[in-house]
Amino acid sequence: MPAYEYLCDSCSSHFETRQKMSEPALELCPACGGHVHRLISGGAGAITKGSAHAHAEAPPPCASGGACCGGGACASGMFSES
Numbered sequence: 108m109p110a111y112e113y114l115c116d117s118c119s120s121h122f123e124t125r126q127k128m129s130e131p132a133l134e135l136c137p138a139c140g141g142h143v144h145r146l147i148s149g150g151a152g153a154i155t156k157g158s159a160h161a162h163a164e165a166p167p168p169c170a171s172g173g174a175c176c177g178g179g180a181c182a183s184g185m186f187s188e189s
Contacts, residue, residue, distance in 0.1 A: 112148050117141025 110125045115136035124133065132145045 112146040113143040114146055115139060115141050115143045 108125045108127055110123050111132070112121070112123050113133055113136075114121050115138065118136060118139040118141055120136055120138045122137065126133075133143055135141070136143050
């Protein structure tokens with residue numbers, strides 16, 4: 108459920124609330140009852156559950172010291188200089 112930021116036109120209260128995407132935007136400020144408008148923000152990016160994606164390790168360097176092909180065309184000599 109995403110969090111939306113709002114700003115009150117009357118009291119300048121800035122607040123955040125979690126709402127379903129299908130819910131309509133709030134219209135009234137919880138502090139003073141004035142009219143609010145939803146702010147456009149950058150968001151938090153992708154949020155994943157668990158730690159599987161949190162710390163992906165970099166692949167090991169190639170033995171030749173250059174970029175590795177994973178044993179494909181480089182291993183067959185397809186890209187070697189003649």
